[in-house]
Amino acid sequence: MEHTQTYDDSTAPGEDGVAGAEGGRLVGSDRVLAVLKELARHPGGVGLEELTRAMGSPKPTVHRALGALRRAGLAGQDARGRYVLGDEFLRMAFAHHEARPEHVRVRPVLAALAHRFGETAHYAVLDGHEVVYRAKVDPPSGAVRLTSTIGGRNPAHTTAVGKLLLTRQLSSLKEVEAWTGGSPLERRTPRTLCAAADLHRELEATRERGYGVDDQENETGVNCLALPVYLTSPTTPSGAVSISALAYRTPLATLVDALDEIRALLGPLGEPHR
The missing domain is CATH 3.30.450.40 (GAF domain)
Structure with a gap:
């Protein structure tokens, strides 16, 4: 059974300045990491609409998280425009595993x-x-x-x-x-x-x-x-x-x-x- 989580566009920085969970919702960096984990479930790529449904989040929320991941090289888009894990993420994962x-x-x-x-x-x-x-x-x-x-x-x-x-x-x-x-x-x-x-x-x-x-x-x-x-x-x-x-x-x-x-x-x- 697949589970969905609801995400909030707001941020709630804690003492360390990093946004975390607020009212049971993931916000800030937690939200971005959740999008990254969901991307990993789709090795053949996933469209924005499908990703939004899978996460139970508003489209703008997911799109902003994808933007942050793309800027870091942790996500990318294939020739069909579907989102995939980025080459930098794969490089880090394999290098860390092999080491x-x-x-x-x-x-x-x-x-x-x-x-x-x-x-x-x-x-x-x-x-x-x-x-x-x-x-x-x-x-x-x-x-x-x-x-x-x-x-x-x-x-x-x-x-x-x-x-x-x-x-x-x-x-x-x-x-x-x-x-x-x-x-x-x-x-x-x-x-x-x-x-x-x-x-x-x-x-x-x-x-x-x-x-x-x-x-x-x-x-x-x-x-x-x-x-x-x-x-x-x-x-x-x-x-x-x-x-x-x-x-x-x-x-x-x-x-x-x-x-x-x-x-x-x-x-x-x-x-x-x-």
């Missing part, structure tokens, strides 16, 4: 896993209630389109990576309940764990076995196994590496049976040093 030390170090491991299992391998980190994908390698052949993209996000409670990393933060049912905010979690598939008590039991099992699993909880027909990796600390995982597989082709039991081989492919990156 990440973790990306450089973990990619050979992902490539080895993708080649061995013929499935997609990821490296992801935990960010609040979501996981963020920092690196991804598809297999040489037979790849399928998953919801994951580099820089993309998924709910932590629906993913093997997220549940594995949450075991470091949530050790009791009370902490899990506080993390959920007392409300049922988003349901992605019929197998998604949405209740705090169910998630707590899964985190306990994950902590005991030392790896995370996603049994078609984020995408129907796709399962996943995740192991921690230690790229920035000798004792605390920086994130986790996972193998996302088509359930009919590589069942979850197959990945679990290959756990020792997966750990061997991770090598020192998968071993804490105390």
Whole structure:
């Protein structure tokens, strides 16, 4: 389901002089950034009318935000006059991604896993209630389109990576309940764990076995196994590496049976040093 947000043309500078949220509406720089994020959802370009409808904002408001982004090189227009992300934005994004030390170090491991299992391998980190994908390698052949993209996000409670990393933060049912905010979690598939008590039991099992699993909880027909990796600390995982597989082709039991081989492919990156 798509969500729209309403924007206000007014600005409400705070103590730092930067406009922020006012009455639940995004204004100033927040509004411009929201337009930038919406542009990223349309790699083939988007017209002003369509962009205005998607954001639920007045056309002049969106047009002014686009003007600011174009002046900064963060947005542009193609030959058809449709708005796209600008070359400067793409340059910064790719340069930053390629320069990440973790990306450089973990990619050979992902490539080895993708080649061995013929499935997609990821490296992801935990960010609040979501996981963020920092690196991804598809297999040489037979790849399928998953919801994951580099820089993309998924709910932590629906993913093997997220549940594995949450075991470091949530050790009791009370902490899990506080993390959920007392409300049922988003349901992605019929197998998604949405209740705090169910998630707590899964985190306990994950902590005991030392790896995370996603049994078609984020995408129907796709399962996943995740192991921690230690790229920035000798004792605390920086994130986790996972193998996302088509359930009919590589069942979850197959990945679990290959756990020792997966750990061997991770090598020192998968071993804490105390």
